[in-house]
Amino acid sequence: MKRAILRYSVPLLFVALCVFGIVVAKITPPFLLSEMFVRIGRNSLLVLSLLIPILAGLGLNFGIVIGAMAGQAAAILVVHWGIPGIAGFGLAWALATPIAIVLGILTGALFNRAKGREMVTGLIAGFFANGLYQLLFLFAVGSLIPFHSPAMVLPQGYGLRNTVDLSSIQYAIDDLIKVRFMLEGVEIRVPVVTYAIIAAFCFLTLFLFRTRLGQQFRAMGQDAHVATIAGIPVERNRVVATVLSTVLAAWGQLLFMQNIGTLNTYSSHEQVGMFAIAALLVSGATVTQATVGQALLGTVLFHTLFVVSPLAGKALAGDAQIGEYFRVFVAYAVITVALVLHAWQSARASREASQRTP
Amino acid sequence: MKLPTFLHEFGIPRLLIAVFLIGLFGVAVATHMDLKSLISDSIVRVGRNGILVLALLPAIQGGIGLNFGLPLGIICGLVGAVISLNANVHGFAGVALAAGIGVALAIPVGAGYGWLLNRTRGQEMMVGTYLGFAIVSMMSVFWLLAPFQNPTLVWAIGGRGLRTTLSLGGIYDKVLDRWLQFTVGGIQIPGGTLLVFLGFCFLVWLFFRTRMGITIAAARSSTQFARAAGISDERTRIQATVVSTVLAAIGIVVFSQSYGFVQLYTAPLLMAFPVIACILIGGATVSRATIGHVLVGTFLFQSILTVALPVTSQVIQGDISETARLIIQNGMILYALTRVGRA
Numbered sequence: 001m002k003r004a005i006l007r008y009s010v011p012l013l014f015v016a017l018c019v020f021g022i023v024v025a026k027i028t029p030p031f032l033l034s035e036m037f038v039r040i041g042r043n044s045l046l047v048l049s050l051l052i053p054i055l056a057g058l059g060l061n062f063g064i065v066i067g068a069m070a071g072q073a074a075a076i077l078v079v080h081w082g083i084p085g086i087a088g089f090g091l092a093w094a095l096a097t098p099i100a101i102v103l104g105i106l107t108g109a110l111f112n113r114a115k116g117r118e119m120v121t122g123l124i125a126g127f128f129a130n131g132l133y134q135l136l137f138l139f140a141v142g143s144l145i146p147f148h149s150p151a152m153v154l155p156q157g158y159g160l161r162n163t164v165d166l167s168s169i170q171y172a173i174d175d176l177i178k179v180r181f182m183l184e185g186v187e188i189r190v191p192v193v194t195y196a197i198i199a200a201f202c203f204l205t206l207f208l209f210r211t212r213l214g215q216q217f218r219a220m221g222q223d224a225h226v227a228t229i230a231g232i233p234v235e236r237n238r239v240v241a242t243v244l245s246t247v248l249a250a251w252g253q254l255l256f257m258q259n260i261g262t263l264n265t266y267s268s269h270e271q272v273g274m275f276a277i278a279a280l281l282v283s284g285a286t287v288t289q290a291t292v293g294q295a296l297l298g299t300v301l302f303h304t305l306f307v308v309s310p311l312a313g314k315a316l317a318g319d320a321q322i323g324e325y326f327r328v329f330v331a332y333a334v335i336t337v338a339l340v341l342h343a344w345q346s347a348r349a350s351r352e353a354s355q356r357t358p
Numbered sequence: 359m360k361l362p363t364f365l366h367e368f369g370i371p372r373l374l375i376a377v378f379l380i381g382l383f384g385v386a387v388a389t390h391m392d393l394k395s396l397i398s399d400s401i402v403r404v405g406r407n408g409i410l411v412l413a414l415l416p417a418i419q420g421g422i423g424l425n426f427g428l429p430l431g432i433i434c435g436l437v438g439a440v441i442s443l444n445a446n447v448h449g450f451a452g453v454a455l456a457a458g459i460g461v462a463l464a465i466p467v468g469a470g471y472g473w474l475l476n477r478t479r480g481q482e483m484m485v486g487t488y489l490g491f492a493i494v495s496m497m498s499v500f501w502l503l504a505p506f507q508n509p510t511l512v513w514a515i516g517g518r519g520l521r522t523t524l525s526l527g528g529i530y531d532k533v534l535d536r537w538l539q540f541t542v543g544g545i546q547i548p549g550g551t552l553l554v555f556l557g558f559c560f561l562v563w564l565f566f567r568t569r570m571g572i573t574i575a576a577a578r579s580s581t582q583f584a585r586a587a588g589i590s591d592e593r594t595r596i597q598a599t600v601v602s603t604v605l606a607a608i609g610i611v612v613f614s615q616s617y618g619f620v621q622l623y624t625a626p627l628l629m630a631f632p633v634i635a636c637i638l639i640g641g642a643t644v645s646r647a648t649i650g651h652v653l654v655g656t657f658l659f660q661s662i663l664t665v666a667l668p669v670t671s672q673v674i675q676g677d678i679s680e681t682a683r684l685i686i687q688n689g690m691i692l693y694a695l696t697r698v699g700r701a
Contacts, residue, residue, distance in 0.1 A: 113696040120426070120483045124691045127631070131684030139678060319519075322502055325623075329495035336488040343478030343485055350480075 021308035030186035045252030057221035062122035067249025104246030108239030170261035405551035409609035420598020421578030427486030431606025435460035460607030468603030472596030
């Protein structure tokens with residue numbers, strides 16, 4: 001019993017925090033339910049994209065930001081060509097795939113050159129890619145690359161505006177089958193198709209874990225050295241894992257944006273990695289161990305706090321800003337604690353290993 | 359393709375950056391820009407950022423690697439600055455009080471941080487990054503709730519919570535910059551700030567010649583021998599982290615007086631990254647750095663940041679300097695991360 005509590009201490013703490021916030025801010029169940037239905041649909045796929053690199057021993061893939069950029073680039077093209085609805089979304093999804101594959105291969109190659117430091121490398125690679133992304137969309141588009149669309153380009157003739165209106169593909173998936181019901185006067189939308197897609201990817205991920213490749217990933221995650229001796233192409237598989245993660249992140253970001261309906265050209269992708277990773281870790285997942293169930297549980301818990309925190313801050317201190325700073329703090333703190341625990345355990349393990357072999 | 363040895367040692371990215379800087383100055387000359395003001399602006403920014411860059415040196419020499427946890431020390435310095443402003447201490451005394459309080463806080467904070475880094479060996483950079491992020495966002499809540507009453511510091515509306523930027527105008531705005539300021543051939547030089555920066559460089563140089571400094575460097579370069587000689591590398595790593603954190607606290611106070619504003623809330627969040635890029639551009643690696651790297655790197659990177667905006671705006675409209683900064687800064691860090699254990 002005691003061990004069970006210890007094992008689930010992080011999610012339990014989070015449940016307590018959420019319940020506290022809900023009670024303090026007097027949040028009604030219908031409001032929370034309607035928010036959560038939307039937010040789970042938006043974010044789950046991004047969180048799922050983190051699982052494969054964890055299995056393969058790469059740790060938390062902070063490089064999913066790069067995948068998100070690929071998704072955004074595809075969305076920008078589709079809006080530019082003016083292809084609406086499900087066709088536009090499908091095309092965006094298809095276009096994002098090759099971009100994400102190329103970027104994933106590059107990221108994976110980078111990770112292979114920085115073994116043991118994949119996480120910090122992924123984080124910095126995200127920042128670096130952000131610079132290139134800005135160079136492309138703020139300067140090259142419209143000047144070097146022909147792109148004439150007054151609604152999207154800045155008045156100076158090149159560079160995209162800060163926001164791109166995605167209303168042409170908004171709810172393309174969410175409202176493919178419209179399901180709405182009223183609960184105590186609050187309209188609750190259930191994005192059925194989005195949930196079906198998320199469920200499909202949950203099963204695909206589970207299926208992948210059981211394939212030959214998945215087993216190789218698992219072996220690499222447990223001990224890369226032994227895996228190499230066993231004849232597993234570790235370096236190649238690490239790239240494959242990164243590519244899969246990047247592609248999933250690109251699709252996840254597209255799913256996210258079709259719900260939001262606007263793209264903040266230069267900032268939508270920036271916090272994708274941090275929020276997805278914090279959500280995963282909230283469930284009690286670690287740098288080396290995470291399951292599909294944890295990804296879903298983490299999404300629910302983290303986004304409940306996300307909804308509740310500003311309202312609770314307002315109710316407690318009369319200032320929503322406190323709640324907003326607090327939830328950012330929680331996101332960072334959760335990641336920090338997970339990283340510290342992971343590093344602490346692996347440092348101890350390597351110390352014990354070196355003591356065993358004189 | 360085999361590169362000449364000197365080129366290989368210098369490194370391709372560093373070469374590209376130097377060429378880029380020369381190119382920027384070339385454009386500046388060609389378009390008849392005011393070179394003197396560009397150069398003096400560059401020098402002002404070297405003095406402004408110098409001690410923060412210097413703060414990385416003890417961490418690298420102590421075997422911790424790139425200290426992405428620099429915001430911990432920065433926060434200590436900011437608390438000192440806010441306290442000194444709240445007490446309304448002007449001039450040199452204000453800077454000294456801010457730095458003094460900053461150092462007093464940075465010693466225990468650095469010790470705690472060093473202790474944590476000892477327990478998370480191999481992941482120091484990641485732990486440092488996120489510890490920094492977490493503390494900065496925690497302090498954002500603190501700034502909002504802190505019991506400061508001075509009406510020049512808190513929001514006019516509501517009367518509670520510190521403002522995001524506190525102006526130092528008339529308090530200790532540029533006191534070090536103006537002290538010993540002189541002009542050479544039309545180029546204004548902020549003598550005081552530069553003197554303080556060089557003074558700290560000398561102190562750090564001296565520190566690595568004291569008993570404690572030598573053991574810190576020895577424990578990093580050959581842990582086994584150091585252990586045999588009775589040096590605990592756990593201890594030296596904590597010492598190195600404390601020195602680094604203390605320098606960061608002083609560094610942000612010097613930065614703020616030169617900049618003229620104290621920036622709170624999310625401002626320190628990403629401050630470590632450009633500073634780290636500076637020392638790497640100067641030639642440092644994850645495991646080796648010298649005072650020379652600090653000086654050269656700060657001058658190169660800060661000059662690019664200063665010159666890029668006015669020069670590129672002559673050629674194209676819009677501000678490309680921020681984009682260039684992102685690419686250069688993070689490209690440099692990535693390069694260093696992929697070369698650990700090679701060079």
